[in-house]
Amino acid sequence: MTNVDVNTRVERVEKLPPVSNQIQEKIDAFGHEDNAFAIGNLGDIIRKHRIWKECFPRIEPFYAVKCNDVDPVIRILADMGLSFDCASKIEIQKILDLGVDPSRIIYANTFKQSSFLKYAAEKGVSLMTFDCEDELEKIKKVYPEAKLVLRICPQSNYKVKFHLGRKFGCHPLRTSELFQVARRLQLNVIGVSFHVGSGCLETGAFAEAIEQSREVFDIGLAMGFNMHLLDIGGGFPGKKIQNVETNITFKEIGRVANKSLDKYFPGNNVRIIAEPGRYYVASAFTIAVNIITKKIVMDEEIVQPNSTECGDDPTTENKPVRMYVINDGIYGCFFECFIDPRCYVPSHFKSIDKELYNSTIWGPTCDALDLIIDNVKLPDLSTGDWIYFKDMGAYSFPTISTFNNMPRVNEFYTCERQLW
Numbered sequence: 001m002t003n004v005d006v007n008t009r010v011e012r013v014e015k016l017p018p019v020s021n022q023i024q025e026k027i028d029a030f031g032h033e034d035n036a037f038a039i040g041n042l043g044d045i046i047r048k049h050r051i052w053k054e055c056f057p058r059i060e061p062f063y064a065v066k067c068n069d070v071d072p073v074i075r076i077l078a079d080m081g082l083s084f085d086c087a088s089k090i091e092i093q094k095i096l097d098l099g100v101d102p103s104r105i106i107y108a109n110t111f112k113q114s115s116f117l118k119y120a121a122e123k124g125v126s127l128m129t130f131d132c133e134d135e136l137e138k139i140k141k142v143y144p145e146a147k148l149v150l151r152i153c154p155q156s157n158y159k160v161k162f163h164l165g166r167k168f169g170c171h172p173l174r175t176s177e178l179f180q181v182a183r184r185l186q187l188n189v190i191g192v193s194f195h196v197g198s199g200c201l202e203t204g205a206f207a208e209a210i211e212q213s214r215e216v217f218d219i220g221l222a223m224g225f226n227m228h229l230l231d232i233g234g235g236f237p238g239k240k241i242q243n244v245e246t247n248i249t250f251k252e253i254g255r256v257a258n259k260s261l262d263k264y265f266p267g268n269n270v271r272i273i274a275e276p277g278r279y280y281v282a283s284a285f286t287i288a289v290n291i292i293t294k295k296i297v298m299d300e301e302i303v304q305p306n307s308t309e310c311g312d313d314p315t316t317e318n319k320p321v322r323m324y325v326i327n328d329g330i331y332g333c334f335f336e337c338f339i340d341p342r343c344y345v346p347s348h349f350k351s352i353d354k355e356l357y358n359s360t361i362w363g364p365t366c367d368a369l370d371l372i373i374d375n376v377k378l379p380d381l382s383t384g385d386w387i388y389f390k391d392m393g394a395y396s397f398p399t400i401s402t403f404n405n406m407p408r409v410n411e412f413y414t415c416e417r418q419l420w
């Protein structure tokens with residue numbers, strides 16, 4: 001068991017007020033405290049799990065710990081019976097410390113440090129992915145009894161926010177070679193996995209990857225392996241706020257993926273698992289930040305990227321731009337800027353009829369890369385004002401760095417009593 005008592009960290013309420021009220025209450029209670037803070041709604045995660053079970057009755061979720069590993073989150077997921085996708089020794093350790101059985105873990109990093117693999121062997125975490133010969137040789141030496149899942153890199157042109165295929169997965173055409181190596185080494189390959197890419201934008205990506213997995217599955221069966229597991233990875237959307245880029249819903253993916261599973265993996269002979277990350281946690285967290293400095297500059301004074309001159313872009317109008325520096329940034333919870341610069345939508349406490357101005361939002365470090373949002377329309381805000389961002393639960397906490405030694409956001413947890 002962890003030494004964090006999740007019960008004492010979670011405020012249980014009859015009915016949750018809107019998140020803006022929750023934030024305002026905290027600010028009022030703080031007095032002069034101005035640290036950025038996060039509110040995690042664990043009830044949202046509980047609801048997500050119910051929706052998962054309705055949409056995917058056949059698919060066991062192995063939550064991707066890398067997405068958000070804060071104790072209350074992994075604890076509540078473990079208590080609801082989820083299994084886990086871990087990427088390292090420490091992640092495995094964290095999950096085992098919750099009392100989760102090793103059979104509920106997949107070590108789903110295709111690149112495993114030898115000592116981590118040894119740890120997995122000692123703890124009996126036997127299910128793991130691989131995608132190259134070198135990894136098979138290592139597994140043969142360290143953990144020959146492991147149950148291996150071949151990760152493929154599905155070939156498709158479907159849009160996703162963040163492709164993983166350049167680094168991970170074996171081209172479907174090269175899978176026979178890898179099966180042969182596994183056979184020569186007398187290893188135990190039991191299935192196929194894929195990840196369509198994080199933030200999948202087209203449901204067809206799942207259909208195509210499931211079809212390609214079937215072909216690879218059949219190659220494995222023909223080569224004598226006892227293939228009985230398909231892992232459809234992650235990539236499911238998890239935000240409440242939708243924009244043009246993320247307008248596919250989880251339910252639509254469910255409909256398409258289930259249809260393909262029924263077609264290519266009918267019956268119950270094959271165990272189907274998935275590794276959802278952002279689906280479970282994205283919408284559960286809101287982060288409130290304080291404006292530490294406001295600076296007004298003219299468009300033409302701004303140094304453009306790739307230039308040492310100010311305002312050398314003839315297309316810029318010479319208008320004032322309000323720069324707001326807030327007390328969390330890309331080295332804190334706003335790391336996803338690197339993947340999708342338009343993914344953050346700021347909310348404020350000003351009335352909606354106020355005039356809007358061109359604004360930019362910057363993080364607090366001494367790094368000019370620490371830009372969260374370029375070109376956003378906001379009312380006139382002041383130093384000391386609070387703004388907040390919804391849908392901040394995915395890839396925010398685990399990627400926090402110690403750069404500039406800025407403080408980590410404070411975390412508060414809440415849940416409706418009836419869900420708890």
Ligand code: PLP
Pocket residue numbers: 064067085108109164195197198199233234235236275276277278279
């Ligand atoms: N599984 C693996 C192996 C991953 O690398 C990732 C994310 O990078 C996930 C699952 C979770 O993906 P998502 O958060 O898009 O569901």
